[in-house]
Amino acid sequence: MPRILHLGLGNFHRAHQAWHTAHAGGDWRITGVVMGNAVLFATLSTQNGAYHLGIRGPDGLTVERIALHDRMLLAREDPQGVIAAISEPDVQIVTLTVTEKGYCLGSDGRLDPDHPAIASDLAQGPRSAIGLLAHGLAAREAPVTVISCDNVSGNGHKLRAAVSDFACAAGLTLPTGTRFPDTMVDRITPATTDAIRAEIAAASGAEDAAPVLTEAFSEWVIADDFAGPRPAWERAGVEIVPDVAPFEMRKLRLLNAAHSYLAYAGLLAGHRYVHEAIADPDLRAGVERLWDEAQATLPEAVLPTTPAYRDALTRRFGVAEMRHELAQIAGDGSLKLPERIVPLITSAGVTSQAQRAIAAWIAFVLCAQDRGAQLNDPNADRIAGLVAKADGTRALCADLAALIGLRDIAPGWLDSLAADVDRLAG
Numbered sequence: 545m546p547r548i549l550h551l552g553l554g555n556f557h558r559a560h561q562a563w564h565t566a567h568a569g570g571d572w573r574i575t576g577v578v579m580g581n582a583v584l585f586a587t588l589s590t591q592n593g594a595y596h597l598g599i600r601g602p603d604g605l606t607v608e609r610i611a612l613h614d615r616m617l618l619a620r621e622d623p624q625g626v627i628a629a630i631s632e633p634d635v636q637i638v639t640l641t642v643t644e645k646g647y648c649l650g651s652d653g654r655l656d657p658d659h660p661a662i663a664s665d666l667a668q669g670p671r672s673a674i675g676l677l678a679h680g681l682a683a684r685e686a687p688v689t690v691i692s693c694d695n696v697s698g699n700g701h702k703l704r705a706a707v708s709d710f711a712c713a714a715g716l717t718l719p720t721g722t723r724f725p726d727t728m729v730d731r732i733t734p735a736t737t738d739a740i741r742a743e744i745a746a747a748s749g750a751e752d753a754a755p756v757l758t759e760a761f762s763e764w765v766i767a768d769d770f771a772g773p774r775p776a777w778e779r780a781g782v783e784i785v786p787d788v789a790p791f792e793m794r795k796l797r798l799l800n801a802a803h804s805y806l807a808y809a810g811l812l813a814g815h816r817y818v819h820e821a822i823a824d825p826d827l828r829a830g831v832e833r834l835w836d837e838a839q840a841t842l843p844e845a846v847l848p849t850t851p852a853y854r855d856a857l858t859r860r861f862g863v864a865e866m867r868h869e870l871a872q873i874a875g876d877g878s879l880k881l882p883e884r885i886v887p888l889i890t891s892a893g894v895t896s897q898a899q900r901a902i903a904a905w906i907a908f909v910l911c912a913q914d915r916g917a918q919l920n921d922p923n924a925d926r927i928a929g930l931v932a933k934a935d936g937t938r939a940l941c942a943d944l945a946a947l948i949g950l951r952d953i954a955p956g957w958l959d960s961l962a963a964d965v966d967r968l969a970g
Contacts, residue, residue, distance in 0.1 A: 546773055547634045549575040551619070551626075551673050552642040553584070558595060558610065559733040559758035561639055561693055566610050567780035575629050576613040579642065579673065585618040587754045596752045598744040600865050601760035607748040623671050630680025630688075636773050638680075639691045640703070642673040644879040645922040647696065647706050651949065655709035666713055678710040678718070687721030687771040693729045695800055697792060697883050700726035700767065725767035728792040730799060732860060733758045734868040761860060765791045790845040797838040798850075799857055801884040801901065802831045806861070807873040808904035812911065812968055818868040822861040831858075833897035834888075841891040875920035877905050878927065881948045889953060899957075903964035906944050910969045923947065938962040 548565065550557055553576040565572055576593060578585040588595065593613030599606050619626050630638060640646070650656035655674065657663070665675035681688065690707070692699035704724035711718050734740070734757060744755040764782045778784060785791070803818070809830065810821030821827050835854055842850060881902065888898040912919055913931045921927060927944070934940035941961045945951065 545634060546570070546572050546636050547575060547632070548572060548637045548639060548775075549577065549630055549635045551577045551579065551638065551640045551677065552646065553578045553588070553613070553616075554581075554641060555736060555756045556729075556731070556733045557639070557641045557693070558756045559597060560729055560731045560762060560764065561641075562610055562612055563597060563608075563758075563762065564764055564777055564780040564782055565775050566608075566612055568775040568777045568782075569779055570775055572612070572775050573614050574612045575615040575617065575635070577617045577619050577626050577629070579646075580618075580620045582618060582620070584754060585616060588613065589616050591752070591754065596744050596748050596750065596755040598740070598747065598755060598757040599760055600757065600863060605743065605747050605865075607744055609748070609750075619671065619673075619676060623669065623676060626676050627670070627680045627683060630677065631683035633684075633686060635688060636771075637689045637691060638677065639693055640673060640677075641693045643694060643876065644696055644883070645876055646673045646694070647702060648672060648674055649702060649706060653698075653702055653705070655706040655713075657709070657713060662710065662713075665710070674706050674710050675714075678707045678714065678716055681707065681718050681722060682711060682716035684719050687719045687723070689723045689725065689769075689771045689774065691725060691727055691766065693727055695729070695796065695880075695883065697796060697887075698726060698789075699792075700724040700769075721771055723769050723771040725769040726788040726792065727767070728763070728765040728788050728795050730763040730795055731758055731761065732866060732868055734866055735872050737867070739867070757866070759860060759863065759866060761856070763791075763795075790843045794842055794846045794850065794853065796884050797841065797888060798835055798853060800880070801834060801838055801888065801898075802857065802861070803873050804877070804880055804884050805830060805834055805897075805901040805904060807870045808877070808901070808908040809968070810870045811874060812904060812907055815870060817864070817866075818861050818870060818873070819864040819866065821870060822858065830897060830900065834901060837888055837897055841888060871920075874908065876922065877908075877919075878921050878923040878947055881905060886949050889950060899961055900964055902945065902948070902950070903941075903961055904968055906941060906961075906965045907968035909944065910940070910965070936962075937965050941965060 594611040597608045648659040661672040692703045740757045767788045768784045806821040815821045885901045930943040
């Protein structure tokens with residue numbers, strides 16, 4: 545029986561890749577690897593890997609039961625078990641959703657050998673996704689397809705580089721023919737709350753401690769670069785294309801960029817959910833300006849469909865029943881902004897709304913520090929140190945802009961950015 549192994553079992557994988565695989569037909573099964581969430585692992589293990597997926601569409605909520613995950617592993621407790629599972633010959637595909645920070649990349653897009661997780665892997669044995677994957681691949685006799693499903697530009701290329709760098713540092717040999725296709729994924733999936741559990745239980749008539757809520761829209765684009773067999777994902781709406789880059793760029797610079805702007809500016813304005821933020825006239829106008837700036841940087845291949853894509857995003861953002869929390873989107877800003885907002889400035893020069901999005905992030909950071917709140921960001925300690933030592937808003941803007949890859953953009957740019965930050969934080 546052909547098998548997929550997934551690293552980073554969480555809500556998005558269960559709403560997206562698992563759903564597409566279930567609808568593709570065939571006899572594929574999934575080994576689900578939870579990286580560190582022992583509660584989720586125990587819950588899904590009790591349910592034999594099965595769960596209910598609530599899909600919020602224009603006609604209300606429908607519920608499907610997904611039962612593809614017939615093996616479960618907890619990487620934190622059994623890293624050697626994960627490595628052995630990756631090496632199994634029936635595993636034809638490895639997929640990942642470990643978020644941007646799970647790739648342990650440096651500013652050059654390559655593996656950061658000084659990253660604490662990587663340094664620990666090399667000294668004490670693998671526990672990170674990159675370390676486990678490299679060791680698992682090295683133990684295989686046959687090549688496999690490894691598919692990153694995270695919002696990282698050029699995700700397949702970057703994952704291949706990270707795994708290759710780790711293998712070199714660890715003295716491992718990867719099997720020839722292993723493929724790392726680029727992908728683009730899109731399906732809004734909020735964190736599960738007690739209200740979501742109750743609603744899905746009422747709709748399905750079954751209790752489920754680990755259900756997932758998602759929207760009706762789903763998109764998955766994969767480069768046609770596979771090492772071996774794969775599910776017939778086309779039957780479930782997946783696009784297999786020669787080049788993912790145009791689709792990925794459109795998604796990062798329209799959906800993800802707008803999400804980040806709405807998260808920081810919306811929280812500063814007192815909103816809690818995406819639908820509240822997009823209903824705010826000032827924030828809605830800001831999103832439209834951001835999209836205008838982003839559209840000017842997109843490749844010709846996606847421009848004809850971009851107006852319809854923007855209209856669809858506005859409708860998706862406005863679905864109140866999704867209850868998509870801005871705080872969930874606001875996490876990991878120092879890693880997300882270089883993928884979502886910074887390219888708008890580096891590609892098109894200084895743009896006013898992209899600058900305001902960055903200002904909203906800096907103002908959000910300042911307000912969090914003033915409240916004594918801990919940032920949900922892998923660079924939280926570094927950011928706190930920059931805030932503590934900064935001599936005024938302009939100096940802080942210079943330091944935080946440099947952190948996300950913006951330096952010496954244009955004369956007067958830092959002064960303008962600082963003015964935006966003061967206005968938003970005040």
